[in-house]
Amino acid sequence: MSGERTAPGLPAGRIGKELITADEITARTAELGDRITADYQGRRPLLVGVLKGAVMFMSDLARAIRIPVEIDFMAVSSYGESTQSSGVVRIVKDLETDIRDRHVLIVEDIVDSGLTLRYLCELLTARQPASIEICALLVKDGAQADARYVGFPIPPDFVIGYGLDLAELYRELPSIHVFEPDA
Ligand code: PRP
Numbered sequence: 567m568s569g570e571r572t573a574p575g576l577p578a579g580r581i582g583k584e585l586i587t588a589d590e591i592t593a594r595t596a597e598l599g600d601r602i603t604a605d606y607q608g609r610r611p612l613l614v615g616v617l618k619g620a621v622m623f624m625s626d627l628a629r630a631i632r633i634p635v636e637i638d639f640m641a642v643s644s645y646g647e648s649t650q651s652s653g654v655v656r657i658v659k660d661l662e663t664d665i666r667d668r669h670v671l672i673v674e675d676i677v678d679s680g681l682t683l684r685y686l687c688e689l690l691t692a693r694q695p696a697s698i699e700i701c702a703l704l705v706k707d708g709a710q711a712d713a714r715y716v717g718f719p720i721p722p723d724f725v726i727g728y729g730l731d732l733a734e735l736y737r738e739l740p741s742i743h744v745f746e747p748d749a
Contacts, residue, residue, distance in 0.1 A: 576733050582746035585725060586718055591703070591741065594717045595623070598701060599630025601715060602671070610634050611669045614661065616686065617641040618737070619675035622729040623703045623717075627673060638663045642682060655685045670695040671715075674702040675729045680710035687712075703728075704742070 615624035617639050628637055641659035670690060677683055690698055701715035706722050726732050727739030
């Protein structure tokens with residue numbers, strides 16, 4: 567795997583060092599699944615995956631939980647001209663499930679600034695779920711995250727793979743890598 571990819575508009579660079587291996591993701595996901603299984607005994611949580619980044623983690627996490635769950639997805643998009651999250655998000659795809667009185671577990675690939683999750687929590691809380699918690703695979707150092715379940719704290723590098731993209735590429739990589747832009 568050379569890591570070299572070119573396309574119009576794609577930031578020049580390459581797949582850098584492997585930050586978290588596929589085996590480490592599998593092991594940590596199993597641990598999170600065990601905790602969620604224990605915490606939600608007697609309930610049937612609704613896992614809410616935030617597209618697109620969370621799709622790999624969502625499917626592996628759901629299979630690591632050993633109680634019945636339901637799954638649904640939302641897609642949101644940041645507004646504005648900035649490549650950084652503004653915290654103002656537009657719903658691109660809403661839930662199909664009525665979450666009133668449901669135990670909602672939001673599943674995210676990464677918490678960066680935390681603004682997306684803050685907005686989502688406010689939005690979903692207004693729908694009066696029985697409970698709402700967050701499970702995030704990655705949380706960047708310094709992020710404002712109130713996640714009950716966290717896979718890995720990571721440094722503030724730009725990361726790709728296992729669902730995380732750069733300009734829609736690299737999501738299919740089985741592990742998490744740092745993206746190394748050309749100097
Ligand atoms: C990413 C990620 C989170 C959000 C985190 O989504 O999946 O939803 O950014 O950033 P924040 O904590 O600074 O708000 P992105 O908008 O890149 O969409 P994607 O999941 O489709 O790649």
